[in-house]
Amino acid sequence: MVTCKEMHAVVIALHKKGFTGKDIDTSKIAPKSTIYRIIKNFKESGSIVVKKASGHPRKSSKCQDRLLKLIQLRDRGTTSTELAQEWQQAGVSASACTVRQRLLEDGLVSRRAAKKPLLSRKNIRDRLIFCKRYRDWTAEDWGKVIFSDESPFRLFGAFGKTLVRRRQVERYHQSCVMPTVKHPETIHVWGSFSAKGVGSLTILPKNTATNKEWYQHILREELLPTIQEQFGDEQCLFQHDGAPCHKAKVITKWLGEQNMDILGPWSGNSPDLNPIESLWSIHKRQVDKQKPTNSDKLQAFIMQEWAAISQDVAQKLIDSMPGWIAEVFKKKGQHCKY
Template sequence: MVTLKETRAVIIALHKKGFPGKDIAASKIAPKSTIYRIIKNFKESGLIVVKKASGRPRKSSKRQDHLLKLIQLRDRGTTSTELAQEWQQAGVSASSHTVRQRLLEDGLVSRRAAKKPFLSRKNIRDRLIFYRYSTGTGIGLLRTGVKSFSLMNPLSDCLGHPDKSLSGEDKVSATIIPVMPTVKHPETIHMRGCFSAKGVGSLTILPKNTAMYKEWYQHILREQLLPTIQEQFGDEQCLFQHDGAPCHKAKVAREQNIDILGPWPGNSPDLNPIENLWSILKRRVDKQKPTNSDQLQALIMQEWAAISQDVTQKLIDSMTGQIAEVLKKKGQHCKY
């Protein structure tokens, strides 16, 4: 294949031999306009290849870019504005936008800090005690938790997607909406579920305007949890894991002859893998875009039942790495 540089050389060679532009264009080695432009540039500069424009000079050298990278890696939580101020002390006057561009060139992408519950000294101590206790049991665990699901905004699917039959200004007008309509009090469904390495267990949807008080929790333990324990573990020993909500006191569960894994450390949703299971369930339900409460409830039950044992087993297997990270970070939050 003939390169553009070689084509330019041929055009200039023919031009030097006295061939006019129209005769060179007749050979169809390049479009007529391209041939005239190449000849014009050659007459003006005397060069076959046009030099690239220098453009705006780069504000920083490679050495300064490397210094910025080192500053950022020293503390990954530093913002681009703070980095720009530190970089300025090294002699580089640049905006936070330039800082982000330089870091992006080095493969360092900006991220928003994850929001985590505050951990007191007692929380941290309890987290370490909890994990050191739970790692040595060797007993099957049934994990439980509560989750709320809300209907997605029914108007959101209509925004930004105008009728394909529209064109021009009509399409623009149909796409641009000055405000984003929201539902002030969306329909919400509260539920309690449980799972183990053997698969998902019962899933109970709370009736509307029902608080999870002691008596209701006792009812769920008796009618939903005990049958799941019997189904999944039979006569095997099993420990029950739940969080420290007021209605979850160990006494309530012991009244049903259920052994508790504990004590549960406060502000520690990252220690319960059912939070990851809720995320999986939510993605599956949201993908189908339910439009009313009944449909939302039916989809929740349907997708919960469809969660395979492979999924729950992987969540349980991930606890090994989770335990190691919590202990390594001396009780602080982990990435799970």
């Protein structure tokens, strides 16, 4: 294999014999631009040695760069200014900007920390037990499950981040400001869905706690009709989390009387195992787009956008379940993206 130095020597030798850059290019010994650069450097310096790159020398060695990476990974919340100060103790005098450049070279960028429910050792163990139990289930198996959950909707409490495109001086322009209130009105709902589509959605009465009596009312008046509509006489499983009112003896007894099979046992703090969480995300984004200005409009848009969710969306969420189970199992019970 021809080395870089040997290639330079061949180009200069041909140049000395009267060959032009165009002539040398026909030999395909090197790219055309490289050939002309070698000849130009030879004319200016009389040497085949390539000039060293201009600019300031790198302030840190590879070993020092690795040290910086280790310092950052030891505490992900350390700022670039704090890293620069700690790096200086290792003999590297660099700015916070240089620190960010070095970390960027290793793919480390500053981002907001993801907010996830705290997982105890018991939660992690229960999550692994759940995933082991259902790891061989196919999308068809998950299609026989009806998932349920409660969720809050806030007036003037936009779901997720709201981005606007504006000029530098337009930060407080009316069209670029998201209005907020100190105590946004919150509407709580209960809903269910399966691969066959969304079920009924219930808006819970204001200032009413979801106790076992109210929950039994929801199951009787909302869940049973949904199951009958979607599954008929076909057997299905019902999923609900471990909220106190869900685990009440009267609820367990009532579900048994309905001959209803329950998916589980369900692990606490595990929204990433329930596809209805992704459905809530879709639902809330659509409600936010309507920009409700009062409680009545918020309720109307909640019901309107729920009814607009297609069966195809529900099917895709259910089809993703084997992947989520495998991902949580792969991460040994820790959080995964959902």
